[in-house]
Amino acid sequence: MNRETQFYQFLQQNRIRLAELRSDIDYARAVIYVNSAVEAADQFEVPISGVSKVRLQNVNLTEQEKHLVTAHLFQLEQFVTELHSRNIFSIDGSLRRDFVSLDEDWRARATTYLDHIRKCVQEAEVEQLLRENILKKLNNLQAEIDRSRAHIHSFSEVFLVLTNAVSEGAKKLDPAVKIVERIAGAIYGLQKIENEEQKKSLPPPERLGLPEPETNDGTKKSDSPGSS
Numbered sequence: 001m002n003r004e005t006q007f008y009q010f011l012q013q014n015r016i017r018l019a020e021l022r023s024d025i026d027y028a029r030a031v032i033y034v035n036s037a038v039e040a041a042d043q044f045e046v047p048i049s050g051v052s053k054v055r056l057q058n059v060n061l062t063e064q065e066k067h068l069v070t071a072h073l074f075q076l077e078q079f080v081t082e083l084h085s086r087n088i089f090s091i092d093g094s095l096r097r098d099f100v101s102l103d104e105d106w107r108a109r110a111t112t113y114l115d116h117i118r119k120c121v122q123e124a125e126v127e128q129l130l131r132e133n134i135l136k137k138l139n140n141l142q143a144e145i146d147r148s149r150a151h152i153h154s155f156s157e158v159f160l161v162l163t164n165a166v167s168e169g170a171k172k173l174d175p176a177v178k179i180v181e182r183i184a185g186a187i188y189g190l191q192k193i194e195n196e197e198q199k200k201s202l203p204p205p206e207r208l209g210l211p212e213p214e215t216n217d218g219t220k221k222s223d224s225p226g227s228s
Contacts, residue, residue, distance in 0.1 A: 007044040008083045050075040099149040100191040109205040110145045117176045125171035137161045155184045186210035
């Protein structure tokens with residue numbers, strides 16, 4: 001667990017939110033929270049910009065003092081949100097199981113397979129609304145693949161919409177379903193390796209059943225003229 005995650009967990013123990021500021025006692029609690037956060041930031045060696053200790057003369061705050069407390073609390077809340085975003089998988093370990101890391105090789109390979117699926121969908125005998133829904137799911141999946149961590153649910157969504165289309169009588173979608181099965185199998189295998197072994201580098205796609213797809217003439221993309 002890194003320092004930012006430890007600091008975030010510390011803040012959660014006594015966190016005061018802006019919406020809770022109603023009475024003078026609430027503002028006093030907010031001052032204690034902000035000041036303890038500043039001290040803890042030094043201990044955890046996590047720099048906070050725009051937040052410093054609040055010093056008040058008494059508990060009966062003037063409107064100007066309330067605005068000062070509110071401003072510091074707002075800055076701290078912004079920082080807490082940033083901490084959560086940067087360390088979301090360390091903070092909520094359950095989310096790690098819903099995502100999988102993809103390096104450049106995996107993203108390129110999966111994208112190539114998605115291109116094949118789109119071609120199958122375009123050529124399939126399927127109602128236009130259903131075709132648009134399938135393509136929308138594919139676009140959502142592509143957006144996930146383009147990130148460094150992809151949501152597993154997006155792969156299953158594409159598989160479900162394709163199999164439902166086949167069950168409703170869509171023609172020529174079987175090749176697309178088989179491709180999605182291959183991608184999903186490789187991705188779930190990759191996720192299992194990541195969760196169990198916590199590898200720093202990912203295995204090549206070929207190791208998990210995702211070889212480079214063939215082109216229309218039966219050759220692999222790397223074998224085509226002009227490829228390196």
